[in-house]
Amino acid sequence: MLDWVSPGMNGVRVRRFATLGYVVSVLVLVLSACSPASAIPAFARKYGMPCSACHEAWPKLSPFGQQFKDNGYQLGNDRDAPIFQQAAYWPIAFRITPNWHMERNENTVVDGAGESQVLATVTTRGFDYTGMDILTAGTLAKNFSFLLVPSSDETGAFHFESVNVRFDNLLGTPWLNVKVGKFELDNLLSEKRIVTLSANGGFYQNYHFQPWLSPGLPSPSYVFGLGDNQLGIEWMGHSANDRTRVSAALLQGTDGNPDFQAGNGNAAGRAYEGYIAASQAFEAGSLGLQRVGGFAYFGQAPTYPQYSQGGAPIFGTGIGNKPYYRAGFIGMWYLKKLDFTTMYFYGHDNVFLATGTPSNLGTDGLPLGAHAPSWNGALIETHYTWSPQLILINRYELIRMKQQTLDSNPGDLGNVDALTFGFRYYPFINTRAGFAFHNEYSIVWNRKVQLSPLTGLPIDQTSSSLFFGIDFAF
Amino acid sequence: MRNILSLKFCLAVASTFIVPTGLLAQDQAAPAAKPASHMESHVGNLTGNSDVGRQLYFRYCWGCHGPHGDGNGENAPYLNIQPRNFVAAVFKCRSTPTGTLPTDEDLYNSLKRGFNFTYMPSWIALTAQERANLVAFIKTFSPRWVAEKSGTPIPVPAEPKLTVESIKHGGELFQKLECWKCHGQEGRGDGPSASTLTDSNDQPIRPYNFTYDNRSKCGKTNQDLYKIFMTGLDGTPMPSFADVVKPEDAWDLVHYLRTLQYNNPSPELTLWEGTPEGKAVVAAKRVKETATGSGFKP
Numbered sequence: 149m150l151d152w153v154s155p156g157m158n159g160v161r162v163r164r165f166a167t168l169g170y171v172v173s174v175l176v177l178v179l180s181a182c183s184p185a186s187a188i189p190a191f192a193r194k195y196g197m198p199c200s201a202c203h204e205a206w207p208k209l210s211p212f213g214q215q216f217k218d219n220g221y222q223l224g225n226d227r228d229a230p231i232f233q234q235a236a237y238w239p240i241a242f243r244i245t246p247n248w249h250m251e252r253n254e255n256t257v258v259d260g261a262g263e264s265q266v267l268a269t270v271t272t273r274g275f276d277y278t279g280m281d282i283l284t285a286g287t288l289a290k291n292f293s294f295l296l297v298p299s300s301d302e303t304g305a306f307h308f309e310s311v312n313v314r315f316d317n318l319l320g321t322p323w324l325n326v327k328v329g330k331f332e333l334d335n336l337l338s339e340k341r342i343v344t345l346s347a348n349g350g351f352y353q354n355y356h357f358q359p360w361l362s363p364g365l366p367s368p369s370y371v372f373g374l375g376d377n378q379l380g381i382e383w384m385g386h387s388a389n390d391r392t393r394v395s396a397a398l399l400q401g402t403d404g405n406p407d408f409q410a411g412n413g414n415a416a417g418r419a420y421e422g423y424i425a426a427s428q429a430f431e432a433g434s435l436g437l438q439r440v441g442g443f444a445y446f447g448q449a450p451t452y453p454q455y456s457q458g459g460a461p462i463f464g465t466g467i468g469n470k471p472y473y474r475a476g477f478i479g480m481w482y483l484k485k486l487d488f489t490t491m492y493f494y495g496h497d498n499v500f501l502a503t504g505t506p507s508n509l510g511t512d513g514l515p516l517g518a519h520a521p522s523w524n525g526a527l528i529e530t531h532y533t534w535s536p537q538l539i540l541i542n543r544y545e546l547i548r549m550k551q552q553t554l555d556s557n558p559g560d561l562g563n564v565d566a567l568t569f570g571f572r573y574y575p576f577i578n579t580r581a582g583f584a585f586h587n588e589y590s591i592v593w594n595r596k597v598q599l600s601p602l603t604g605l606p607i608d609q610t611s612s613s614l615f616f617g618i619d620f621a622f
Numbered sequence: 623m624r625n626i627l628s629l630k631f632c633l634a635v636a637s638t639f640i641v642p643t644g645l646l647a648q649d650q651a652a653p654a655a656k657p658a659s660h661m662e663s664h665v666g667n668l669t670g671n672s673d674v675g676r677q678l679y680f681r682y683c684w685g686c687h688g689p690h691g692d693g694n695g696e697n698a699p700y701l702n703i704q705p706r707n708f709v710a711a712v713f714k715c716r717s718t719p720t721g722t723l724p725t726d727e728d729l730y731n732s733l734k735r736g737f738n739f740t741y742m743p744s745w746i747a748l749t750a751q752e753r754a755n756l757v758a759f760i761k762t763f764s765p766r767w768v769a770e771k772s773g774t775p776i777p778v779p780a781e782p783k784l785t786v787e788s789i790k791h792g793g794e795l796f797q798k799l800e801c802w803k804c805h806g807q808e809g810r811g812d813g814p815s816a817s818t819l820t821d822s823n824d825q826p827i828r829p830y831n832f833t834y835d836n837r838s839k840c841g842k843t844n845q846d847l848y849k850i851f852m853t854g855l856d857g858t859p860m861p862s863f864a865d866v867v868k869p870e871d872a873w874d875l876v877h878y879l880r881t882l883q884y885n886n887p888s889p890e891l892t893l894w895e896g897t898p899e900g901k902a903v904v905a906a907k908r909v910k911e912t913a914t915g916s917g918f919k920p
Contacts, residue, residue, distance in 0.1 A: 192685075196697030196741060200681045212682065215747040223743035225736050226835065389746040431749040434674070536681045579685040579697045 190239040200536035215390040220293035220316030239286035245278040247617030265601040291316040323385035334395035339375025346613035349568035349590030359521040360562040363606035364599035368504025370449035371403040408464025421447025436482030446473035452506035468507035470498035493525030517555030563595035582621040663726040663757035675759030691763030711764035714855040715840035720862035722773025792878025804829040809882035822857040832882040
């Protein structure tokens with residue numbers, strides 16, 4: 149049995165978690181009595197292929213699925229254009245996940261007796277459901293493809309997750325494809341293809357990390373998310389067999405938000421950002437297809453906007469741009485049914501961005517001892533694909549600060565460790581719909597990000613998620 | 623901190639090794655292959671393993687070809703070109719004489735190439751080893767692979783020099799062998815017999831339309847076209863002409879057929895259009911295509 153010692157308002161409390169493994173095992177045993185897996189079922193219906201053809205575990209793409217996507221949602225045998233479909237065919241699908249989940253946040257500052265504040269572990273649990281994606285995609289004509297994804301949050305409030313048109317195989321070459329609109333970045337490890345769903349495990353920590361200004365005080369973040377869909381234009385090219393892939397994108401600095409709004413009250417600027425990615429796959433005998441690649445996201449973000457007479461920032465007027473960048477290398481290593489995805493990550497922010505200092509104040513406006521922060525990150529994600537019906541998932545991510553924003557910060561302020569594991573089980577696979585039991589546990593340790601109201605000293609914060617969901621798409 | 627580290631370590635280990643034993647039976651849920659339980663394929667220096675290919679088949683192929691390989695996948699009823707029946711083990715694209723089994727390499731090339739104008743895509747995204755494994759598994763569906771050996775590939779003599787005379791002679795053979803009856807005088811696949819044709823499963827089948835593309839089902843090279851004449855497309859009305867056409871005549875026919883593909887530049891078409899006769903013929907076809915809209919490419 150494992151003991152988990154956690155500080156709380158009542159002192160040291162012991163939590164026993166050894167039963168977790170047993171719960172997972174029992175659930176899997178119960179579900180194992182079920183047959184052959186399926187993301188955009190509209191494609192499965194169009195082509196009559198099981199979802200497992202394009203997805204190792206949807207939404208994670210297989211090499212065949214990646215090639216299909218890179219070809220503009222075309223198989224390339226002159227049966228792709230809508231004219232070949234029955235008139236009744238409508239390229240539409242949806243995905244949603246009813247679930248039960250538990251969220252636990254330790255070292256959370258809550259009201260105590262009187263007017264005091266104390267640290268507590270806050271736990272919420274219960275039945276819930278995720279947002280919904282409506283997925284429409286396909287070809288408008290040969291070599292003209294589109295993707296439109298109206299997406300709602302849990303409350304039913306809609307936004308457009310993807311809106312793009314792609315011109316494929318221009319001049320008859322697969323090396324010339326152009327996409328315009330809001331789209332998924334051509335990222336080898338795309339957050340839009342993540343196979344984990346929980347609140348803590350449903351995204352890549354590295355892709356959204358921004359350094360803390362000081363303990364208890366998050367960075368006055370500019371809008372950025374490497375895992376988010378972005379607005380812009382992308383050129384992408386690939387070899388006929390998709391072994392070599394390259395892309396470059398010019399993006400609007402709004403993190404994919406329309407109307408020049410950056411969301412969260414941030415002052416979106418008139419700045420553009422760039423994203424480049426390249427990868428090469430090679431065959432390793434019976435082990436499978438290995439792929440290595442790199443990416444870089446670089447851009448500028450405004451440090452202050454222009455204000456209206458009432459004092460509200462005017463969207464799209466952000467100025468005083470300062471640079472930032474993220475870069476990394478990714479490897480996807482296959483050992484037959486076992487595969488590892490590894491990533492090295494590096495991030496760097498300009499000191500004005502990191503401190504939220506308007507650049508027109510100059511260096512005199514910076515806090516004392518301020519530096520441009522930088523950090524390293526790493527990820528290893530393991531999958532064991534027992535069959536197209538069952539995939540076991542394990543992921544470990546870490547972030548280590550290399551240079552803190554302020555000299556006064558602890559050296560490990562903002563460091564992150566995140567562990568996620570679980571499995572997806574598809575009780576049936578067909579060419580019409582997708583259905584999966586999704587079960588996952590995720591825990592994230594954030595270092596020194598909280599100030600203890602008792603001692604005033606920085607302490608760690610830990611949050612975890614337990615998630616049991618029924619993920620389905622039709 | 624030490625305890626937390628211990629916990630992290632244990633969780634990491636547990637998450638990797640928790641493999642419920644009940645799921646070990648999942649791989650066995652799919653129907654058993656008949657009649658051979660295990661086959662190998664040999665393509666170049668690759669050796670395919672049907673046991674591994676089986677997993678790939680049930681990831682990629684069964685939706686059309688069916689769990690039993692009989693072409694009755696759940697999607698088959700909705701396809702106007704029926705998936706291949708691996709139990710019958712009758713294959714169109716071969717390098718071997720009509721009536722014989724194809725070589726492993728023939729099947730491998732079919733997987734790699736796909737079949738244009740059908741729902742069978744190219745599986746070039748798979749690794750060479752994966753394709754070889756799939757070939758091996760496909761061979762476990764039919765007893766023919768146990769009872770018979772693959773045919774011996776037909777010899778393909780070197781292509782003779784392209785000449786106008788060769789093209790003209792090919793045109794004469796096109797008439798003499800009555801290719802036009804199915805493929806039509808202009809190669810559009812609309813000959814007088816076209817609407818009556820069925821395959822070996824009594825399913826309607828359309829003759830190849832040469833004008834649409836230069837990728838025939840069995841490959842796009844001249845050698846591929848040559849092999850189609852000399853091996854036939856088993857299971858279809860397209861017979862083998864190996865007994866009635868000499869190799870040099872077959873090459874002439876290849877050269878002529880290329881001129882029918884007047885939307886796809888080729889040395890044959892260029893040479894043919896360079897003659898007054900050829901220029902007039904091709905121009906007339908293009909005018910007709912525009913008038914009828916038959917060349918519309920969606």
